[in-house]
Amino acid sequence: MSRYRKIFNPVFTAFLLLVSLSFYQKSYAADGEALFKANCANCHKPDKDYTGPALQGWKGREPSADWIYKWIANPPALIASDPYAKAMFDKYKIQMTPFPQLKKEEIDAIMKYVDDYKPPVAPTSPSGQPGGATDNTLIFGILTMVLALIAFVLLQVNTNLRKLSDEKEGVLRPEPVPFYKNKTYIMAAILVLFSVGGYFTMEGAIGMGRQQNYQPVQPIFYSHKVHAGTNQISCLYCHGGAQDSKQASIPSVNVCMNCHKAISKYEGPDVLEREDGTAVNGTAEIEKLYAYAGWNSTTKAYNPDTNGDGIPDGASPIQWVKVHNLPDHVYFNHSQHIKVGKQQCQTCHGNIQEMPEVYQFTELSMGWCINCHRDTKVDFYNKKDSTGNKFYSIYEKFHNDIKKGKMDSVTVENIGGTECQKCHF
Amino acid sequence: MKRITLFTAILVTMIMVTISSCGSKRNPGRIYMPDMAYSRAYETYALRDSNIFTSDPADLGHKIFYNNQPVNGTIQRGELFPYTLPNDSIGYKMSAQVLNPLGPWTKADSLEAGRLYNINCAICHGATGVANGPLSAKIGAIANLTLPLYVSMADGTMFHSITYGKNNMGSYASQLDRKQRWMVIKYIRSLQPKAGAATTAASATAVTDSAAAKKTK
Numbered sequence: 001m002s003r004y005r006k007i008f009n010p011v012f013t014a015f016l017l018l019v020s021l022s023f024y025q026k027s028y029a030a031d032g033e034a035l036f037k038a039n040c041a042n043c044h045k046p047d048k049d050y051t052g053p054a055l056q057g058w059k060g061r062e063p064s065a066d067w068i069y070k071w072i073a074n075p076p077a078l079i080a081s082d083p084y085a086k087a088m089f090d091k092y093k094i095q096m097t098p099f100p101q102l103k104k105e106e107i108d109a110i111m112k113y114v115d116d117y118k119p120p121v122a123p124t125s126p127s128g129q130p131g132g133a134t135d136n137t138l139i140f141g142i143l144t145m146v147l148a149l150i151a152f153v154l155l156q157v158n159t160n161l162r163k164l165s166d167e168k169e170g171v172l173r174p175e176p177v178p179f180y181k182n183k184t185y186i187m188a189a190i191l192v193l194f195s196v197g198g199y200f201t202m203e204g205a206i207g208m209g210r211q212q213n214y215q216p217v218q219p220i221f222y223s224h225k226v227h228a229g230t231n232q233i234s235c236l237y238c239h240g241g242a243q244d245s246k247q248a249s250i251p252s253v254n255v256c257m258n259c260h261k262a263i264s265k266y267e268g269p270d271v272l273e274r275e276d277g278t279a280v281n282g283t284a285e286i287e288k289l290y291a292y293a294g295w296n297s298t299t300k301a302y303n304p305d306t307n308g309d310g311i312p313d314g315a316s317p318i319q320w321v322k323v324h325n326l327p328d329h330v331y332f333n334h335s336q337h338i339k340v341g342k343q344q345c346q347t348c349h350g351n352i353q354e355m356p357e358v359y360q361f362t363e364l365s366m367g368w369c370i371n372c373h374r375d376t377k378v379d380f381y382n383k384k385d386s387t388g389n390k391f392y393s394i395y396e397k398f399h400n401d402i403k404k405g406k407m408d409s410v411t412v413e414n415i416g417g418t419e420c421q422k423c424h425f
Numbered sequence: 426m427k428r429i430t431l432f433t434a435i436l437v438t439m440i441m442v443t444i445s446s447c448g449s450k451r452n453p454g455r456i457y458m459p460d461m462a463y464s465r466a467y468e469t470y471a472l473r474d475s476n477i478f479t480s481d482p483a484d485l486g487h488k489i490f491y492n493n494q495p496v497n498g499t500i501q502r503g504e505l506f507p508y509t510l511p512n513d514s515i516g517y518k519m520s521a522q523v524l525n526p527l528g529p530w531t532k533a534d535s536l537e538a539g540r541l542y543n544i545n546c547a548i549c550h551g552a553t554g555v556a557n558g559p560l561s562a563k564i565g566a567i568a569n570l571t572l573p574l575y576v577s578m579a580d581g582t583m584f585h586s587i588t589y590g591k592n593n594m595g596s597y598a599s600q601l602d603r604k605q606r607w608m609v610i611k612y613i614r615s616l617q618p619k620a621g622a623a624t625t626a627a628s629a630t631a632v633t634d635s636a637a638a639k640k641t642k
Contacts, residue, residue, distance in 0.1 A: 209456040232559040234544040258595035262564040328464040
């Protein structure tokens, strides 16, 4: 036994190490993905030329090792001085926006994501391998059932055989109890029923009040995929409140009309479909918007305001259905997360730019909030080179601890982000 | 007998909870305490009880008047004074005399102005102001801000156009406050070619672009 233990310990440690390493790699890659989508995806694709060049294979192309950092920080300067940059500018005819705010390690993360990127493989046939995980569970479930059945049959056979042999030898035994009256079987059945039922009961009880995947039908089929994905409109163009206030703010109709005064027909390229697969007529949806705005699409003018209420006749606000609802006893502030915490919208709302109809991506439960507050590092003020959020210059103890090497970064939890009254007051 | 009742009660609860938890994703599902989940106080965007509240001045006597608007003439603390020129041809002409009230600015200010420009303007006018934003082809007739017409346009006139909208462009007064509009204008100035000096690559393209535009005219 002790020999096994000797082998087991190092093997187990190695396994743990591997698991944690794989998680570390994963989070690193995910970070690069978020940064890429937030900063680069407007003009670059990892594997295809777009507004700018395809980024994969950058290592072989760039003239020197730190060229990429210089380029991202200040493209105009490089175009003026560096022949390679000049050639690229001549080829794509557009100058890249400078990103001086990207740190070296952030650029590394982005480039690592780009190198590791593989285009999503579309399933070739409906009988392919999509949903392999669920298939496996089903197989395991069936296997367990079959094994249980075999065990049951074998037990019955065993009883019968013993009965036969007893009769042969002339041993008198009481008649065996039928299995539905056998207390062991009944007990086992009850245990199974309670654990399975208990599991679903717990799941249901915890899930009550949470709205993950909630995807209401909206008054207008507004596709975030078309607007934020294909047409690359910034989230903050419409939801500007997210950087200044508690509410992310739903855009008023005039914001829609900024573009839709000119765009009155939907011309693709995305195919508009509801979740159940029914087709949507994009132009008809834009007509719905015109009705709300009081805009006459034939005369290209707002309806006159005859009743003097300050809005065109027939105009009314659009009553969008709220998707994300936090309970009234929780305080949540968008600007605190977007402006101060510099979080991406996608962290909590998922890949909105790929959703035809918006659904709630995360569970928005307290455990989910707390986990993120535990893991997320704040932009702690660095006294040496005075970078980071200056507000944190007052945290004397953490500054001392960092100096002594007791801690290397400060999480939201460290600065009180998991205190009850931070969100419940 | 008692045991059976207890057993049935537990079973029924289990089934009810399970059923109530697996609704379709089109409905928000059930919650334990609706009065704790949904605010009793009137929150942003919440529908108000039309028996108590009104936004119609005619109902003033017997209902509470509330129309979400600040009182006329309200100025937020630290905000710039309102822009008073009217949205007509006279106002447009007079706007050329309005000066940009912003003083010299820091690097952080210009970064912030660039961020605002990239969010609100670059979608049509393009990150470099040459009218090549992702939506420019769909909307059409987008101003190339590096053309001499816009280089020589007064700050005040730009402010007037951003505030009230011009041609295909809508009013941005609801998306950018007055200070932000002036900041964006200052940022646009930094995208435009300086008169006479075409040293950087950015202004070089702008000049070729405007030359090409002149030819087509």
